[in-house]
Amino acid sequence: MTSLSNTDISDYLKSQEQKSFLRFITCGSVDDGKSTLIGRLLYDSKLIFEDQLAALEKDSKKIGTQGQEIDFALLVDGLAAEREQGITIDVAYRFFTTDKRKFIVADTPGHEQYTRNMATGASTADLAIIMIDARKGILTQTKRHSFIVSLLGIKHVVLAINKMDLMSFDQEVFRKIDEDYRGFAKDLGFEEVVSMPLSALKGDNILSVSENTPWYKGPSLMDHLENVQIDRNEDGNPFRLPVQWVNRPNLDFRGFSGTIASGTITEGDEIVVLPGAKTAYVNSIISADGNVSNAEFGEAVTICLDRELDISRGDVISKADNRPEITDQIQAHIIWMHEDEMLPGRPYLIKTNNKTLDGVITDLRHKVNVNSLEHESAKTLALNEVGLVNIKLGQKIVFESYAQNKSLGSFICIDKFTNATIACGMVNFGLRRASNVHWQAVDVGKESRAKQKHQEPKVLWFTGLSGSGKSTIANLVEKKLHAMGKHTYLLDGDNIRHGLNKDLGFTDADRVENIRRIGEVAHLMVDAGLIVLTAFISPFRAERNMVREMVGAGEFIEIFVDTPLEVCEQRDVKGLYKKARAGELKNFTGIDSPYEEPEAAEIHVNTVENTADEAADIVVKKLGY
Amino acid sequence: MSLSHLKRLEAESIHILREVVATAQTPVMLYSIGKDSAVMLHLALKAFAPGKLPFPLMHVDTTWKFKDMISFRDRMVKEHDLDLIVHINKEGVQQGIGPFSHGSATHTDIMKTIALKQALDKYGFDAAFGGARRDEEKSRAKERIFSFRSDGHQWDPKNQRPELWNIYNCRINKGESIRVFPLSNWTELDIWQYIHQENISIVPLYYAAERPVVRRDGQLIMVDDDRMPINKGEEILHRKVRFRTLGCYPLTGAVESDADTLEAIIREMLLSHTSEREGRVIDKDVDASMEQKKKEGYF
Ligand SMILES: Nc1nc2c(ncn2[C@@H]2O[C@H](COP(=O)(O)OP(=O)(O)OP(=O)(O)O)[C@@H](O)[C@H]2O)c(=O)[nH]1
Ligand SMILES: [Mg+2]
Numbered sequence: 001m002t003s004l005s006n007t008d009i010s011d012y013l014k015s016q017e018q019k020s021f022l023r024f025i026t027c028g029s030v031d032d033g034k035s036t037l038i039g040r041l042l043y044d045s046k047l048i049f050e051d052q053l054a055a056l057e058k059d060s061k062k063i064g065t066q067g068q069e070i071d072f073a074l075l076v077d078g079l080a081a082e083r084e085q086g087i088t089i090d091v092a093y094r095f096f097t098t099d100k101r102k103f104i105v106a107d108t109p110g111h112e113q114y115t116r117n118m119a120t121g122a123s124t125a126d127l128a129i130i131m132i133d134a135r136k137g138i139l140t141q142t143k144r145h146s147f148i149v150s151l152l153g154i155k156h157v158v159l160a161i162n163k164m165d166l167m168s169f170d171q172e173v174f175r176k177i178d179e180d181y182r183g184f185a186k187d188l189g190f191e192e193v194v195s196m197p198l199s200a201l202k203g204d205n206i207l208s209v210s211e212n213t214p215w216y217k218g219p220s221l222m223d224h225l226e227n228v229q230i231d232r233n234e235d236g237n238p239f240r241l242p243v244q245w246v247n248r249p250n251l252d253f254r255g256f257s258g259t260i261a262s263g264t265i266t267e268g269d270e271i272v273v274l275p276g277a278k279t280a281y282v283n284s285i286i287s288a289d290g291n292v293s294n295a296e297f298g299e300a301v302t303i304c305l306d307r308e309l310d311i312s313r314g315d316v317i318s319k320a321d322n323r324p325e326i327t328d329q330i331q332a333h334i335i336w337m338h339e340d341e342m343l344p345g346r347p348y349l350i351k352t353n354n355k356t357l358d359g360v361i362t363d364l365r366h367k368v369n370v371n372s373l374e375h376e377s378a379k380t381l382a383l384n385e386v387g388l389v390n391i392k393l394g395q396k397i398v399f400e401s402y403a404q405n406k407s408l409g410s411f412i413c414i415d416k417f418t419n420a421t422i423a424c425g426m427v428n429f430g431l432r433r434a435s436n437v438h439w440q441a442v443d444v445g446k447e448s449r450a451k452q453k454h455q456e457p458k459v460l461w462f463t464g465l466s467g468s469g470k471s472t473i474a475n476l477v478e479k480k481l482h483a484m485g486k487h488t489y490l491l492d493g494d495n496i497r498h499g500l501n502k503d504l505g506f507t508d509a510d511r512v513e514n515i516r517r518i519g520e521v522a523h524l525m526v527d528a529g530l531i532v533l534t535a536f537i538s539p540f541r542a543e544r545n546m547v548r549e550m551v552g553a554g555e556f557i558e559i560f561v562d563t564p565l566e567v568c569e570q571r572d573v574k575g576l577y578k579k580a581r582a583g584e585l586k587n588f589t590g591i592d593s594p595y596e597e598p599e600a601a602e603i604h605v606n607t608v609e610n611t612a613d614e615a616a617d618i619v620v621k622k623l624g625y
Numbered sequence: 626m627s628l629s630h631l632k633r634l635e636a637e638s639i640h641i642l643r644e645v646v647a648t649a650q651t652p653v654m655l656y657s658i659g660k661d662s663a664v665m666l667h668l669a670l671k672a673f674a675p676g677k678l679p680f681p682l683m684h685v686d687t688t689w690k691f692k693d694m695i696s697f698r699d700r701m702v703k704e705h706d707l708d709l710i711v712h713i714n715k716e717g718v719q720q721g722i723g724p725f726s727h728g729s730a731t732h733t734d735i736m737k738t739i740a741l742k743q744a745l746d747k748y749g750f751d752a753a754f755g756g757a758r759r760d761e762e763k764s765r766a767k768e769r770i771f772s773f774r775s776d777g778h779q780w781d782p783k784n785q786r787p788e789l790w791n792i793y794n795c796r797i798n799k800g801e802s803i804r805v806f807p808l809s810n811w812t813e814l815d816i817w818q819y820i821h822q823e824n825i826s827i828v829p830l831y832y833a834a835e836r837p838v839v840r841r842d843g844q845l846i847m848v849d850d851d852r853m854p855i856n857k858g859e860e861i862l863h864r865k866v867r868f869r870t871l872g873c874y875p876l877t878g879a880v881e882s883d884a885d886t887l888e889a890i891i892r893e894m895l896l897s898h899t900s901e902r903e904g905r906v907i908d909k910d911v912d913a914s915m916e917q918k919k920k921e922g923y924f
Contacts, residue, residue, distance in 0.1 A: 009888040012895075013818050017629050049897070078763025079782050080916055089783055092766045093759045095812045102630055104810060116787040120769075123789035235627060244640070245647040249676025257672075259640045259791070288635050288671050298628045300639035300672070313647055337787050351792055356648075412792050419796040421786045 019097070022225060023104045025121045026160075027149065028131035029141035030110035033162040035088050037131065037200035038107045039072025041222070044207050047096045048075065059083070072200070076107045089114055091121035100226040112141060115384040116337035119148055119424060123410075126230045127156040129221075134167045134197075137177050143184060144370040144384075150188035151333055151386065151426060153406060156228055157185070157193045158221065165199040169212045187373065192228075196221055233404070234297045238322040239263030240400070240408055242354040243273075243315045247302055255286065255302035256311055258354065261407035263319075265303070266294040270320040273311050274398045279320050280305040314355035316398035316408070324400050324408060327430030328393045331365070332402075334413070335386050338422035342381040343509050345516040347546040348422070349414040350393060353407045356414075358394030358549070365389060380509045390431060394549075402426035416542060449529035453487045457526040459551055460619070462535045463544060463598060464561030465590050466576055467568035469607040469615070470535040473561060476616035478533050484625055489525055491518055492535040506587040512543055519547035526551050539589045541596045559619060560601035565590050567608055631819055638665075638807040639672040640791055641770060642754070645805050646679050648795040649752035655741075656682040656709070658694045659871045660827050661756035661808055664816055667825050668807065669754075670705060681708040683753075685744060687736035688713060689724060689873035691849050697828045710748070714740035724875040725854055732873070738923040742778050745802060752795065752803045760812045764916035770809045776800035778922035817891045831890060833867040833882040844878035869894075 026034035042048055048056070056075055064071030065086050076092045077083055088109040096103050106121030122128065128149045132142055149157065159181055167173045178195040185193060196205055197213050198221065204210035209218045219227070244258040265271075265282060272279045286302040287295050295301045303317065311317075318324055336342050342361065350359035366375035367387040381387045402409030413423040450457050460477065462470040471492050478490045497504075501517055504510040515538050525532045538544055548556040568590070569577040580588035587593045603622045605615040628636065645652050654669065656662050669678055684698060702709045714722075717735045724732040745753060759766045769785050771793045777800075786794055797803060808816070820827060837848040839859050846853070848861055853875065855861065866879035867890070884890045915923075 009892050013821060013891070016814070016818060017631060017822075019630060021630055021633065076763075076766070078765075078767050078916075081783055090767050090785060092763075093810070094766060095760050095810070097814075117785075120787045120789055124791075232627070245643045247673065247676060249673075253675055257643055259636060286674065288632070288639060296628070298633060298636055300636040300643070302674075349796070351794065353790075353792060356796075406790065410790050410792060412787075412789060412794060414794055414796055419794070419798060419801075421788075421794045424787065424789045 016097070016102075019100065019102050021102045021104075022127060022228070022230065023106070023125045024127040024129060024225065025091075025106045025108050025118075025125040026129045026131060027108045027118055027122065027145040028110055028160075029133070029136070029139040029145075030087065032110060032131035032133045032136075033200040034110060034129075034131050035073035035076045035092075035107050036071075037129070037160065037162070037198070037206075038092075038094060038105055039075035040200050040203055040206055041105075042075060042094060042096055043070075043072060044203060045096055045098060045222075066201070087111060090117045093121075098222070098226055103225065110141060112144070112384060115144065115148070116335070118145060119152065119335055119337070122149055122152045122154060123424070125152075125154055126232075127158065127225070127228060128154050129158045129160050131160045131162050132177055132181075134161050134163050134173050134177065138180050138184060140371050142181075143373075146185055146188060147368070147370050147373065147386065148335065150185075150190065151335070153402060153426070155189070155191040156230065157190045158224060159193055159195040160198050160200075160221070161195060162198045162200050164197045164204065164213070165202050169197065169204070169210075171197075171213075171215045174216075194219075194224055196224075232297075234262040234406070237262035237297075237405060239265050239269075239317075239319045240324060240405060241265070241301070241303065241317040242352075242398075242407065243311055243313055243317060244354045245313060246311065253304070254308070255304045256317065257300070257302040258317075259300045259407075260295060260297050261353065262297050262405050264294055264296045265301075265319075271303075271305070271317050272320045272323060273309055274316050274318065274323060275326045275396045276310070276315065278309050280307050280309055282306075314397075316354075324398050324405075325430050326396050326398055328396045329362075329431040330391050330393070330397075330399065330427050331388065331429055331431055332391060332411075332425040332427045333386060333388055334361075334381070334423045334425040336381040336383060336423050338415070338420060339383050340415075340422070341383075341508065342387070342423065343512045344379070344389075345512045345546075346540075346542050347416065347549070349416055350391065350411050350425075351414055352397055352399070352411045355397060357397070359413070360392050360546070361389045362392045363390040379507075388428075389425075391425075399427055399430065401429055416545070446527045446529060449527075453529050455486055455529070455531060456555075457529050458531050458555050458557055458623075459522045459526055459547065460531065460533045460557050460559060460623075461522075461538070461544065461547065462533065462559045462561055463538045463601075464563060465565060465568045465595055466537055466588070467571050467573055468561040468563035469612055470537075470561045472612045473559075473605065473607075473615050473619065474533045474535040476613055477619050480616060480620050481531060481625065486531055486625070487529065488531045488533060490533045490535070491521065496521075496536075506593075508587075508593070511539065515540075515543040515547065519543070519550050522547065523550050526555055537589050537595070539593065539595045541599070544598065557603060557623070558598050558601040559603040559605065560598045561615075562597075562604055562606040563608060564606075631815065631822065634811055634815060635668065635671075635819070637791070637810060638668045641793070641805060641807040642669050642672040644793055645752050645754065645795065645803075646673070649803070651748070651750050652680040652752040652754070653710075653745075653748065653750040654678075654680055654682045654754040655756075656684050656698070657756060657871075658684065658690070658698050658828060659756070660816055660820065660831060661758065661811075663825050663827050664811070664819055665754065665756040665808055666701070666705075667823060678705075678707060681710050683710040683712060683744060683748075683750075685737060685740045686711050686713050687732070687740070687873050688718060689732070689736070689875060691828075691830055691847070691871060691874045691877075693830050694828055694871060697826075701826070710744070712740060712744035712747070714743060723852070724873055725852070729876050733876075733918075733923075734921075738918060738921055742922050745778065750802065751797060752805055754805050754807060756808050757806050758811050758813070758816070759809050762915050764919060768806070768809070768919075770806055771795060772804040772806065773797070774802045774804060774922070778802065780804075780919045780922075782916060782920070813894065814891075817887075817894060821887050821891065828871060830868045830871060833865050833885045833889075835863050835865050836879065837861050838864050838866055838879055845881070846877075847874055847879055849874040
């Protein structure tokens with residue numbers, strides 16, 4: 001390269017631009033040598049600067065795992081905690097270029113605890129190097145990562161059978177692991193699995209085929225990475241543009257911006273905007289290069305149409321003759337990525353490529369045992385578990401299956417309160433049920449029923465700790481309303497727990513389902529024109545909000561019976577606190593199960609400052625009766 | 626046909642810029658005037674064309690930047706009709722904080738990290754773009770594109786939000802914020818290649834010219850103004866030098882070079898045996914210094 005003259009530079013840059021590109025990951029079980037491999041690749045390709053190399057040599061002696069030798073893993077394990085513990089915690093992205101290709105590699109952690117970080121790296125990769133320690137063979141974590149690689153749609157796998165130096169480069173060891181793996185992976189949908197005997201530490205079969213493995217004919221790892229051919233079906237698929245942002249700088253300009261999720265678009269094409277289904281023609285396309293006559297998959301563009309349509313973020317533009325599907329119920333695989341378990345029935349936020357909306361997991365069809373790949377029935381998913389679920393969305397979305405289109409078939413789940421990213425999902429298909437089971441259009445409606453009763457239907461939702469006085473106050477309120485000629489109904493433990501919900505216990509999942517059913521019943525009763533009173537602990541904000549959103553605006557009145565835990569426990573009318581303290585009663589709210597206080601309850605009462613009757617009067621007064 | 630390398634990077638960055646504008650309440654772009662900021666600004670102008678930038682730029686001025694940087698900044702603002710906020714840590718100035726009197730660590734902490742936090746709080750920005758790249762440094766290589774910061778601007782490297790595909794979680798609670806790095810996946814070469822391809826203006830200090838410098842602790846430090854003390858035994862040399870990165874002049878080492886065209890700069894970069902951070906005085910203090918600074922709220 002020392003001969004690069006000024007004129008060469010332009011040519012050199014042109015040749016750089018023409019290079020193809022590959023994103024890959026390393027994954028596999030703990031300590032299999034993933035980080036070492038990446039470090040080795042960078043080192044052998046002379047991609048480490050002198051100052052970085054000096055730092056590496058110094059660090060290796062100080063904190064490395066290889067005595068006086070270089071510990072290549074330190075090149076990628078960049079966090080202080082990783083270097084101290086000699087493990088990878090989060091994914092590292094590294095960049096390198098060879099004469100043929102440009103690469104982005106994501107080095108992912110092997111520890112099960114950090115599986116979500118592995119999934120993060122895998123979601124944008126086209127190839128996965130699955131590492132195996134030749135001494136240990138296939139481990140649970142090898143299988144888990146292979147399964148996630150397959151779920152995320154990676155089709156090209158390199159099975160890197162590493163640490164062959166510790167097994168005397170024995171062909172039989174290699175053959176056996178290769179055979180076992182192919183047996184395991186046959187149903188994972190990989191297009192290609194290429195197995196290689198490696199020593200990441202010593203460099204065998206990394207850049208060139210090693211003399212230590214005369215029985216292995218190649219290719220070397222680098223050779224394969226430089227030449228493997230990746231086809232993305234998004235290139236040839238029909239045109240899809242998820243509208244990300246509406247560009248309206250002034251009255252004369254109105255463009256729809258987004259990144260093309262598949263296919264191509266040309267000026268003059270007839271398009272349709274979904275879910276609204278209005279059609280128009282493309283007037284102009286603005287890409288990063290200014291006005292262009294056509295644009296393709298992957299480009300971030302702004303499209304202007306020949307007429308004024310009401311289009312907003314979340315819509316999808318496609319060609320008029322080839323439209324994606326629309327649904328508000330999907331079936332999808334999800335990877336659960338949070339310490340708090342997944343609860344069917346709890347409302348979460350779902351974020352798709354260009355839209356954030358409410359969603360409820362209505363059904364966990366099964367969870368997948370990553371070891372056997374068998375389906376197991378389950379009620380919840382814990383951290384790092386994978387399941388097949390049905391999800392009911394708060395609005396319609398435009399989608400395609402993940403297999404067909406990664407952009408339109410992927411989503412993440414977000415916790416409504418902490419905003420943590422708690423899961424990722426890959427859509428299998430839309431469930432048609434939702435669009436078929438239309439509400440029966442009845443002539444007598446909620447309004448006419450309510451009118452007949454001379455009242456506005458409402459849900460008076462009492463929440464608070466066990467023994468706080470919910471039922472007592474709710475009872476008194478019902479009496480007072482009844483006396484005023486109101487049509488009411490009180491739902492509480494006695495008429496619900498013994499009947500409708502007698503199959504439910506007190507785990508978090510059951511508590512969520514309990515409240516969901518009560519919410520649905522209350523919803524029906526409001527529809528019938530009644531004033532419904534409910535008296536349940538209902539400890540989680542998420543579920544109370546779910547019911548709030550179920551009924552009409554202004555119809556949900558949250559009444560927080562705010563009696564302190566000490567007082568409730570002191571009263572202990574039913575002796576439950578005593579049992580819970582003695583450990584005889586599990587999952588008792590306030591003791592070993594949380595109570596999340598309302599943040600903005602409409603009415604706030606307690607039975608310390610007031611008697612139950614006074615509290616009931618306060619409620620009736622606040623209600624405006 | 627699939628997109629060329631730079632086209633792909635360009636599209637990814639534009640997608641990120643637009644996503645923030647579509648979801649954040651009060652975004653801001655942290656503009657540090659260097660080459661990465663120049664590229665980030667260029668991409669933003671494309672992302673929102675033909676409109677104006679839908680957010681302001683903010684420059685956290687330590688008062689020790691090269692003079693050439695400030696005049697370049699003001700030129701850009703005029704040229705592109707930008708909305709610029711300049712924030713200076715007033716208390717720091719009152720206390721006379723500077724790299725010569727207080728050392729690089731204290732100076733950077735008070736005039737840069739604390740100043741940045743002050744400014745973000747003052748204006749209530751919930752999302753801030755930064756031009757950092759993952760290839761710059763080992764803890765950067767670990768950071769998400771949408772990097773969540775707690776109330777108090779802290780980064781928790783051991784507990785980052787998963788970030789899948791190009792679906793970014795932009796949701797935050799009150800007081801929290803997100804730092805967004807649209808150039809995460811660009812390398813130093815990509816940046817230069819793009820500047821070359823798009824003909825992007827950069828601060829003249831990147832080009833070699835004869836400049837007054839002093840050799841100090843193995844670095845060539847430019848005498849940019851008369852606040853620079855000349856120690857005994859030091860002499861002002863006039864050398865043809867340039868800078869690979871830009872920051873506070875007392876903390877930025879120059880390299881001797883003849884590269885006075887973009888082509889020559891790129892050639893020099895291709896032949897270089899050291900990384901661009903080599904010229905930064907602040908990173909070498911402690912092993913994990915960048916990570917530590919980021920935890921405390923540094924960019
Ligand atoms: N003998 C030998 N040792 C190796 C080889 N590859 C890696 N090692 C050693 O195995 C240990 C673990 O290597 P890492 O690269 O940190 O493993 P990892 O897979 O990245 O680990 P996690 O990311 O924490 O899951 C280190 O001590 C390496 O030096 C190899 O090919 N041969
Ligand atoms: Mg590792």
